Amino acid sequence: MIVTELAIVGAGPAGLSASIEARRAGVDVLLIDENARPGGQLFKQIHKFFGSRAHKAGIRGINIGTELLRESEELGIHIWLKGEVCGIENGHNLWVVRDRNRSEIVKAKKIILATGATENAVIFPGWDLPGVMGAGAAQTMINVNRVLPGRKVIMLGSGNVGVIVAYQLMQAGAEVVAVLEAAPVLGGYGVHTAKVSRAGVPFYVSHTIKRAFGTNHVEAVEIVELDNSFKQILGTEQILDADTVCLATGLTPLTELAWLAGCKFNFVPALGGHLPIHDDKMHTTQPDIFIAGDISGIEEASTAMEEGRLAGINAAQELGYISEDEAKIRTDAIWDSLNSLRSGYFGQKRRDSKDLILQNGKR
Amino acid sequence: MNRIVNHPILDKEKPAKEVEIFVDDKPIIAREGEMIAAALIANGIFINRYTIHKHKPRGIYCAIGRCTDCIMTVDGIPNIRTCVTEVKDGMRITTQKGTGVWS
Numbered sequence: 001m002i003v004t005e006l007a008i009v010g011a012g013p014a015g016l017s018a019s020i021e022a023r024r025a026g027v028d029v030l031l032i033d034e035n036a037r038p039g040g041q042l043f044k045q046i047h048k049f050f051g052s053r054a055h056k057a058g059i060r061g062i063n064i065g066t067e068l069l070r071e072s073e074e075l076g077i078h079i080w081l082k083g084e085v086c087g088i089e090n091g092h093n094l095w096v097v098r099d100r101n102r103s104e105i106v107k108a109k110k111i112i113l114a115t116g117a118t119e120n121a122v123i124f125p126g127w128d129l130p131g132v133m134g135a136g137a138a139q140t141m142i143n144v145n146r147v148l149p150g151r152k153v154i155m156l157g158s159g160n161v162g163v164i165v166a167y168q169l170m171q172a173g174a175e176v177v178a179v180l181e182a183a184p185v186l187g188g189y190g191v192h193t194a195k196v197s198r199a200g201v202p203f204y205v206s207h208t209i210k211r212a213f214g215t216n217h218v219e220a221v222e223i224v225e226l227d228n229s230f231k232q233i234l235g236t237e238q239i240l241d242a243d244t245v246c247l248a249t250g251l252t253p254l255t256e257l258a259w260l261a262g263c264k265f266n267f268v269p270a271l272g273g274h275l276p277i278h279d280d281k282m283h284t285t286q287p288d289i290f291i292a293g294d295i296s297g298i299e300e301a302s303t304a305m306e307e308g309r310l311a312g313i314n315a316a317q318e319l320g321y322i323s324e325d326e327a328k329i330r331t332d333a334i335w336d337s338l339n340s341l342r343s344g345y346f347g348q349k350r351r352d353s354k355d356l357i358l359q360n361g362k363r
Numbered sequence: 364m365n366r367i368v369n370h371p372i373l374d375k376e377k378p379a380k381e382v383e384i385f386v387d388d389k390p391i392i393a394r395e396g397e398m399i400a401a402a403l404i405a406n407g408i409f410i411n412r413y414t415i416h417k418h419k420p421r422g423i424y425c426a427i428g429r430c431t432d433c434i435m436t437v438d439g440i441p442n443i444r445t446c447v448t449e450v451k452d453g454m455r456i457t458t459q460k461g462t463g464v465w466s
Contacts, residue, residue, distance in 0.1 A: 130422025137426035
């Protein structure tokens with residue numbers, strides 16, 4: 001058994017930020033990630049981030065990832081890669097499978113769950129064919145693995161993931177045949193949408209995929225128009241030539257460990273569904289478990305980093321490394337920053353949903 | 364054949380050591396340290412397995428080790444997630460049928 005003051009699960013933007021804050025305060029931190037490399041999904045984000053300069057806007061995700069890794073290395077943060085946390089017991093003990101061949105128990109005084117999210121699926125005949133994949137999967141292949149998973153791509157979903165990955169697929173050398181959106185209006189930030197549109201990609205609003213054709217791989221895709229209640233309108237089908245379908249239809253938080261730990265949940269559809277209730281310190285309803293990042297609601301890397309800092313600072317305070325007063329001052333400052341990130345047309349909805357969670361989290 | 368060589372944003376790739384792996388006994392060239400699924404796509408291989416009942420082909424789906432659609436038999440061990448498993452020189456990979464066979 002390994003004993004640590006603070007165990008953090010997930011070395012993406014939230015987990016890295018949490019570990020940096022806690023380690024800076026003097027906490028003995030163990031950061032655990034199932035992947036061979038830390039950084040979560042940051043290293044596939046080759047576009048520039050939004051927000052103000054204070055939120056690292058204008059900087060590409062890959063560079064933010066590199067910066068976080070440099071800081072965590074400088075601080076000497078202890079990190080286990082290829083460590084899969086498969087269980088949690090008594091709110092303190094993590095069951096970790098290391099290098100896929102041995103298991104180890106980590107006993108931690110405090111735990112921060114920063115497990116991230118997984119992509120949603122959309123089901124249609126042919127959705128199981130090779131060539132149908134998550135938009136994030138295609139993004140991983142092109143930007144991290146540097147291989148092109150398809151040549152003629154249909155993107156289902158026009159939110160930020162859909163338009164950003166569509167553009168990055170073109171940068172990687174693919175043709176984007178169409179971007180489909182089930183809703184009557186497009187979902188992504190205008191600047192990303194405009195870039196794809198300027199490149200000549202047709203957008204189909206009120207459209208979805210009826211089926212994908214193919215024997216061993218996608219060979220063509222039938223699309224169909226949707227009415228106001230999202231029902232398919234017969235007779236509006238058209239067949240597009242494509243070898244790849246990317247699904248950019250939202251994300252679901254990876255909450256398994258929070259469920260196992262007995263955290264109380266609430267249902268907040270706007271942020272991805274069932275989410276652990278938390279307070280303004282990112283504390284769950286379990287006494288020694290914090291959350292940060294997409295597990296607490298689907299947002300962006302910029303908010304994940306701020307939430308990670310909140311969790312790291314407040315875990316350090318509870319462990320006695322930071323005074324209550326100092327933690328409060330820093331917590332309030334981070335909330336100012338989060339509130340400014342959660343403003344504007346897209347941000348306000350997230351802020352309203354977060355406020356609901358915080359109401360539930362007030363004890 | 365599907366490697367992205369020129370990219371407007373990403374740096375030029377550092378030269379990688381090439382290794383030889385075997386897919387259904389056929390040798391292909393992969394890059395040391397890359398994920399098996401990426402090496403297969405680079406070589407034009409898009410089917411990782413066939414399902415147990417209907418024998419339908421499956422390829423990568425999530426590419427981050429969650430969905431298990433890309434599992435294959437690797438060095439005699441079935442159900443290996445190829446999107447999160449690195450290639451090693453001389454590795455023997457089999458297109459998996461159903462739940463696969465240990466060997």
